[in-house]
Amino acid sequence: MINDAELLGNDAHWAFGTDFEDPLAGVDTTVPAGLDPAELARYCLMLGDDALVLSQRLSEWCSRAPDLEVDIALANIALDLLGQARLLLARAAAADPSAVPVLPEGSPVPAEDALAFFRDAGHFRNVVLAEAPNGDFAETVTRLLMFSTWRLAEFERLATHPDAVLAAVAVKGRKELAYHRDFAARWFLTLARGTQESRRRVLNALDALWPLWAELDAPAEAEGVLEQVFAASQVDRPESVPAATRGRDGVHTDALTELLADMQSVARQHPRGLW
Amino acid sequence: MSEWPLYEVFVRSKRGLNHVHVGSLHAPDDKLALMHARDVYTRRNEGVSIWVVKASQITASSPDEKDPLFAPSGDKVYRHPTFYDIPEHVPHL
Numbered sequence: 001m002i003n004d005a006e007l008l009g010n011d012a013h014w015a016f017g018t019d020f021e022d023p024l025a026g027v028d029t030t031v032p033a034g035l036d037p038a039e040l041a042r043y044c045l046m047l048g049d050d051a052l053v054l055s056q057r058l059s060e061w062c063s064r065a066p067d068l069e070v071d072i073a074l075a076n077i078a079l080d081l082l083g084q085a086r087l088l089l090a091r092a093a094a095a096d097p098s099a100v101p102v103l104p105e106g107s108p109v110p111a112e113d114a115l116a117f118f119r120d121a122g123h124f125r126n127v128v129l130a131e132a133p134n135g136d137f138a139e140t141v142t143r144l145l146m147f148s149t150w151r152l153a154e155f156e157r158l159a160t161h162p163d164a165v166l167a168a169v170a171v172k173g174r175k176e177l178a179y180h181r182d183f184a185a186r187w188f189l190t191l192a193r194g195t196q197e198s199r200r201r202v203l204n205a206l207d208a209l210w211p212l213w214a215e216l217d218a219p220a221e222a223e224g225v226l227e228q229v230f231a232a233s234q235v236d237r238p239e240s241v242p243a244a245t246r247g248r249d250g251v252h253t254d255a256l257t258e259l260l261a262d263m264q265s266v267a268r269q270h271p272r273g274l275w
Numbered sequence: 276m277s278e279w280p281l282y283e284v285f286v287r288s289k290r291g292l293n294h295v296h297v298g299s300l301h302a303p304d305d306k307l308a309l310m311h312a313r314d315v316y317t318r319r320n321e322g323v324s325i326w327v328v329k330a331s332q333i334t335a336s337s338p339d340e341k342d343p344l345f346a347p348s349g350d351k352v353y354r355h356p357t358f359y360d361i362p363e364h365v366p367h368l
Contacts, residue, residue: 069300069311076314183310
């Protein structure tokens with residue numbers, strides 16, 4: 001019989017280890033001269049929170065997706081976004097340690113976890129589009145299309161950011177986002193040109209989500225890509241009035257409070273826990 | 276919902292190797308079959324190239340034909356290069 005202490009003490013039998021290391025280990029996190037560390041941290045927090053919240057939403061599909069293949073695809077995308085969130089929250093914490101919630105003395109919780117699990121909704125900087133409930137599959141696909149189209153355009157721009165850490169995160173992330181956007185666009189088109197029912201659902205989804213597009217303040221490239229997808233799908237660009245959402249200022253819907261209650265409950269019950 | 280067609284998936288794990296059948300999946304069309312194959316069969320860095328083909332497009336031999344198809348080659352030892360002495364300085368034959 002193998003005893004537990006032996007197992008816990010030696011994780012060599014797990015090919016990829018059993019521990020998560022500091023995602024920025026070995027990286028020089030000095031903020032370049034000319035950049036305001038607090039502002040850089042705020043920016044990374046915004047992008048990190050977008051990814052973290054949408055990742056949590058997408059993982060709600062686990063075991064509930066329309067098909068096994070789609071289930072795995074959505075979980076993969078959620079994991080990509082979670083990886084981006086870790087790097088960005090770690091970057092925010094390194095740039096401005098005062099942004100990290102203070103935990104009890106001796107807590108082993110790393111900074112990116114403290115940011116993810118120990119802030120209330122009012123301190124989250126994600127856009128409201130990311131926190132909106134999943135709705136049906138058409139709504140999830142439409143949200144993912146809008147989100148990844150915008151985020152890919154944003155990451156393309158960030159690849160030349162003066163902060164080398166943020167630029168590296170963007171270079172790594174854009175390959176992931178290009179796939180997310182393709183996947184969502186393909187499904188959007190398939191649903192829009194599928195059956196009457198699938199088209200009805202995708203049009204409803206677009207109507208419901210479009211007012212949240214304005215908050216992303218998307219560059220022209222992103223608008224152009226969406227227009228192409230809409231044209232191929234024979235869907236008109238919606239003309240609904242933008243909602244005055246202010247997720248970037250910490251003003252959120254109840255949907256985020258509920259999502260966080262679920263996501264943070266275990267970590268908060270064990271602030272000295274080691275995962 | 277009517278069932279999506281079944282696709283067979285072939286993955287090439289490295290440059291220079293052959294595509295190998297790894298399994299099957301359901302998808303509404305060819306392009307999505309490729310995306311699903313990427314998600315289901317290459318998430319742990321297994322491949323550099325994927326083929327998908329509708330299972331209905333594959334013509335397969337039937338187990339009933341096993342004897343006429345395969346039995347005749349069973350006793351043709353002379354089709355194997357077993358009657359040659361391999362020189363020791365030829366390592367990869």
